[in-house]
Amino acid sequence: MLRALRRRVLTPNVRETQLARRGFHVKNEEAKNQLETVGATFLQGYAYAVEARSAAEAEEWLQTIPRAFRGFAYEGAGMGAAMLDAFTGSQKRLNGFLNGEGRHHDYMILVGVGWAMARLPKFLWPDVNEYDPLLRWLVLDGYGFHQAYFRTDDYVRDPEREHPFSWGAGYDEYSQRAIDQGIGRALWFVGGTDPDVVAGLIAAYPEHRHPDLYAGSGLACTYAGAADEHELRRFAEHAGEHFPNLAQGSAFASEAREKAGLTIDHTHVAARVLCGGRTPAQAAQVCTDLIPAMREAGDRAEGPAFETWRQRIAADISTVPYVQKGATA
Template sequence: MLQTLTKARTDRVPSLNSLRKSLLSISPEEATFARRGFQCDDAQTQQQLERVGHTFLQGYHSAIAYDDSNLLLTQLNTVSPEWRGFAFEGAAMGLALLDGLTPWKGKRVERFLGEAGANHTYMVHVGVGWAIARLPWLRDEYLAKLDPLLSWLAIDGYGFHQGYFYGRDFVTGIAIPKRLSGYAGNVFDQGLGRSIWFVNGADLTRIPQTLENFPPVRRADLWSGIGLACTYAGGVDSDGIAALKIAAGEYQPELAQGAAFAAKTRLRARNLTAHTQMACQVLWGMSAEAAAEITDIALQDLPKSSPAKLKGKLGDMLPAYEIWRRRIQAQF
């Protein structure tokens, strides 16, 4: 009798996993420019940016498929180092969704951050933001579990998600996100800026035009996101980055700050790339290592803050995350 029950439980596991994958699966087509309606005039750039999306989905589906953290890590580490951060970002989305949908088996993200995802902590926090976009009623619960400083990156990830999947509303239509107030709106725009790099296919003419359509009060954060995306994801050569720097005009400090964030993210994960190094040389006039060090120095004596509660006005108190960003911009 015991053998029969054990066999029944074992036979039921694949079907439950199959059901989970079936319900949560995202088609690879969703990461294509054709499906998203993104514009790109350069085939190589389009291939580069589409690969970002496909690698993200590879990590996402791995997290959905593997309950065992060691098996998940094995799958993520099959991705080449240049692209691996995107896989970890996708895995974080998958784990966060599972935490939200099966709370009795929660703490997947927390365990991931404490173990396999530690070196990719920035990308993991951003990936949680994708889950927030899908399960917005769990936003505050998610944020309360994350690092008090880096939890703002989840709001950044939320902004990227909305721009990537709903660009007609948030990029073209310049919609303001609901249920966000105070400084959270600024961080949302930083993620939205990253998505504009993809929406406009890294086109150095369309991007400044797109940002000019936004109210001036939103442009600084959008340019920060552009700086992070062009430095981390790549897609253009050094002449393109130089042209972007000129186009940024008064927002060059924000553009450079985004680039420094990208450099730090890659160096912590030990997956520094030639295009990240190149972008830092053009935007900062220094190496990616030196730009990343600026972000570390700016963290010294930083006050603590958490976006767990996002309602109410910002007032005169700047969150630690914004103080961090401004210190970096001041070094430009």
């Protein structure tokens, strides 16, 4: 009863993920259902994380979620675990996920931690130095997604507005870029998976932010889906000179689904269109092959290793015939 009460008290209301409540664009009923199912599944994973006796029990429940949406459940579980740990003064639940079956979903779990940061006072934020030095920037991706999703007026409808941010990991300038990657991912939801609407939202931001926004949107359109091949090609055309960033985000999504064993039909379509005719496994291999050497050393003087990795992926994944075709279409 106490655990059920904890779940009820800590879990956000599913109504908060409905497109009408958020004021997001509705492309069609199919896309609406897809995005709302993503939101509901995220909260299901969150609830499992805060109600279960242990991370292992929560993972047993998470494995019952349909494959297409299980990654979003793990994202929610990452948020739930971070929230629970913040209130109990430990990192037991989150570490349980990252050291258990959740290690196959580490991208999504770390993004979920960023959601928790957006809801917690700063003194309860988790210690960023506890995380993988390469992947910890995904936490800020999650933070940015949350802010654009729930504070849409400030972060999306007022694109010129600045939001200074520091989280104690250094590279404050890059922190803003990592947050933009999350905002770009959220724009796929705000724009209702309509490539024309999403591209219009990105265009309203200052030009220097477009590469990271397209990278985030590329991840979302590949991982969350709800766009057909024709729409994905149109989105690639909208990206123009930022196509390599869009492709990099798509490759990240392919790697996240492949690593977790959650690849679906849409992943194949998106990888073929945005990653130069590659399969999701081939796109994922590009990501793993280009991980910076000496990963354990973490960030370096010239900037975060995470950004070095992203640049290498963008350069490699986009040097394919499709880019030339897209450029002349």
